Amino acid sequence: MxxxxxxxxxxxxxxxxxxxxxxxxxxxxxxxxxxxxxxxxxxxxxxxxxxxxxxxxxxxxxxxxxxxxxxxxxxxxxxxxxxxxxxxxxxxxxxxxxxxxxxxxxxxxxxxxxxxxxxxxxxxxxxxxxxxxxxxxxxxxxxxxxxxxxxxxxxxxxxxxxxxxxxxxxxxxxxxxxxxxxxxxxxxxxxxxxxxxxxxxxxxLDPPAEPEPLVDAVEFSAREREVLKLVVAGARNNAIAEQLGISGNTVKFHVSNLLRKTGATSRAELAALARS
CATH class of the missing domain: 3.30.565.10 (Histidine kinase-like ATPase, C-terminal domain)
Structure with missing residues (x-):
């Protein structure tokens, strides 16, 4: 699912x-x-x-x-x-x-x-x-x-x-x-x-403003968005590399950038931020 x-x-x-x-x-x-x-x-x-x-x-x-x-x-x-x-x-x-x-x-x-x-x-x-x-x-x-x-x-x-x-x-x-x-x-x-x-x-009288989705609040490249989507789905680096046709090191590079841009300290925190 x-x-x-x-x-x-x-x-x-x-x-x-x-x-x-x-x-x-x-x-x-x-x-x-x-x-x-x-x-x-x-x-x-x-x-x-x-x-x-x-x-x-x-x-x-x-x-x-x-x-x-x-x-x-x-x-x-x-x-x-x-x-x-x-x-x-x-x-x-x-x-x-x-x-x-x-x-x-x-x-x-x-x-x-x-x-x-x-x-x-x-x-x-x-x-x-x-x-x-x-x-x-x-x-x-x-x-x-x-x-x-x-x-x-x-x-x-x-x-x-x-x-x-x-x-x-x-x-x-x-x-x-x-x-x-x-x-x-x-x-x-x-x-x-x-x-x-x-x-x-x-x-x-006015509803609280809904938080801006992470993908809209932070500037990601097209590839970073693809990696983020797979991280949220629970995919590991090898599976991400295979699905996107890139190397494992490249996946690590994108995940590192995602963590830096969002301020998350782990993949689990990154996924939670993306879901919220």
């Missing part, structure tokens, strides 16, 4: 990450819908008929919304920050209306920069996951959600009034940390016993 077949390309990795993000967001959306339906069915303010009707309406709306969201994800590249925040409020409205949780939404500035689709989706998923984590603890009655934009980053603040025992190592925060890390963002957790916990999240 060739080295190209063994090493995933950046494009294929992006497709895998995008698919995983969409699946994770849909799972979160389903979790919020189910939690909201349970809140409706358990509500003492609604009789059985009204509760069933509202639960059916919620499920129907969720299905329609899921289809619309899927279409939007395929076609939308940017979301105004205010619009993205409004969609978050809409996601959480049933849980707030029929549950025992009070949520305070602090609106982002209307002049904030539009959010790339991946950032907007991840931001809503992060907030939903955090709210569900607070609800699962059974101690939180109030949550404050704030978004802001400094032109380079989306800044998310989430605070609850729970016991204040949340830490960065809490298992409930693992999905959030993974989403933040996938976007090259930062997550900090602070807690005050008896006063609640806070999550502060920074999501860059």
């Amino acid at each position: 060739s080295a190209d077949a063994e090493v995933p390309t950046p494009a294929s990795r992006r497709l895998v990450l995008d698919h995983a993000r969409v699946v994770a967001e849909q799972a979160d959306r389903h979790a919020v819908t189910l939690e909201s339906m349970l809140a409706i069915l358990r509500s003492t303010r609604l009789d059985d008929t009204a509760a069933r009707t509202m639960a059916i309406d919620l499920a129907t709306t969720a299905l329609v919304g899921l289809r619309m969201a899927t279409d939007q994800q395929r076609t939308s590249l940017l979301e105004p920050v205010v619009g993205a925040f409004a969609r978050l409020r809409n996601d959480l409205r049933p849980l707030v209306r029929f549950g025992d949780l009070e949520v305070q939404f602090v609106e982002p500035p209307t002049t904030g920069r539009a959010l790339p689709g991946a950032v907007a989706h991840a931001a809503r998923a992060i907030v939903r996951s955090a709210v569900l984590a607070f609800v699962d603890k059974g101690e939180t009655t109030k949550v404050r959600i704030q978004w802001d934009c400094d032109g380079l980053n989306l800044l998310i603040g989430i605070r609850d009034d729970g016991q204040g025992d949340l830490t960065a190592k809490d298992d409930s925060l693992r999905p959030i940390a993974e989403r933040v890390s996938a976007l090259d963002g930062t997550l900090s957790v602070s807690a005050t016993p008896g006063w609640g916990s806070s999550l502060d999240i920074r999501l860059p």
Whole structure:
């Protein structure tokens, strides 16, 4: 098997990450819908008929919304920050209306920069996951959600009034940390016993620049490129010499030049640099 077949390309990795993000967001959306339906069915303010009707309406709306969201994800590249925040409020409205949780939404500035689709989706998923984590603890009655934009980053603040025992190592925060890390963002957790916990999240609006491929970043001759390709494939000097029709000493000369130009100290390091 060739080295190209063994090493995933950046494009294929992006497709895998995008698919995983969409699946994770849909799972979160389903979790919020189910939690909201349970809140409706358990509500003492609604009789059985009204509760069933509202639960059916919620499920129907969720299905329609899921289809619309899927279409939007395929076609939308940017979301105004205010619009993205409004969609978050809409996601959480049933849980707030029929549950025992009070949520305070602090609106982002209307002049904030539009959010790339991946950032907007991840931001809503992060907030939903955090709210569900607070609800699962059974101690939180109030949550404050704030978004802001400094032109380079989306800044998310989430605070609850729970016991204040949340830490960065809490298992409930693992999905959030993974989403933040996938976007090259930062997550900090602070807690005050008896006063609640806070999550502060920074999501860059521009993706990190992908490293330039080694063959483009370093100036190689045509023959050096051929030798490099075979080194990456795991070929030894004799095999390289035979395949390219050159002497073993010539292969050593080219490998030496490749090591010098790339700063690699071994063939293994040279191959790893070429693959990355």
